[in-house]
Amino acid sequence: MPISETFNPEKINQHIVNWLKEYATNAKVNGFVIGISGGIDSALTSTLCAQTGLPTLCVEMPIHQHQSHVNRAVEHITQLKNRFPNVSDIRTDLTPVFDAFSNQVEQNDDRKTLDITLANTRARLRMTTLYYHAGIRGLLVAGTGNKVEDFGVGFYTKYGDGGVDVSPIADLVKSEVKALAKFLQVPDSILVAKPSDGLYENDLSDEDQIGASYDELEWAMQQVELGKTADEFSGREADVYKIYKRLNTINQHKMNPIPVCVIPKELK
Known part of the structure; x- marks a missing residue:
């Protein structure tokens, strides 16, 4: 949809950055941790957190991840580290954890139900991982949900990517997310990529699912x-x-x- 004529990316950017910094200061925490998926929402969120000047940890958490998602995540993290000295990154491969879990629980003959349940399991394993990294470093988990996902169609996993401490972009619809991400020079490969939650091995897009x-x-x-x-x-x-x-x-x-x-x- 077309962006409102009053949409001011520079002022919105500064407003969110100030809000994040003030919240972290009042909470007496060190900074932020964000799961990086290779998508635009996590790219924008991490860029906003990085601008606070506080320690910002970008975490890759592949689970049988599609290579295009991995490539975009690496490109974004590399760019962000070059731009902001307070940004660091870590990779926690959750594929063996997910496989071990899958092998220990009962399966379901209803393939669609099983696939959705396992997709939600991936999201919840990632949430647990983010809170581990946050816990040992004194960081807040920054959510990456936008307004349409969080308050429109509920397109997220309860206690998965919905389990966060702060939601800096949850009042921005997707078109506004794109506009702000472009203003902040998020890599073009991410700006043009088809939105996907990355929870399915066949790389289903959000539109395919919704x-x-x-x-x-x-x-x-x-x-x-x-x-x-x-x-x-x-x-x-x-x-x-x-x-x-x-x-x-x-x-x-x-x-x-x-x-x-x-x-x-x-x-x-």
């Missing part, structure tokens, strides 16, 4: 915010609207606080 592009999802999100209903659209627009509403509905458990069963006082 059934709609981020531009389409942004449009649907906007229509819902405007109070539009499904019967106001036809053709592809109607399909996209329904995809958005279905995912937004079934993924509310990710977006809302965990429900607590409150015990009446007279029973305690």
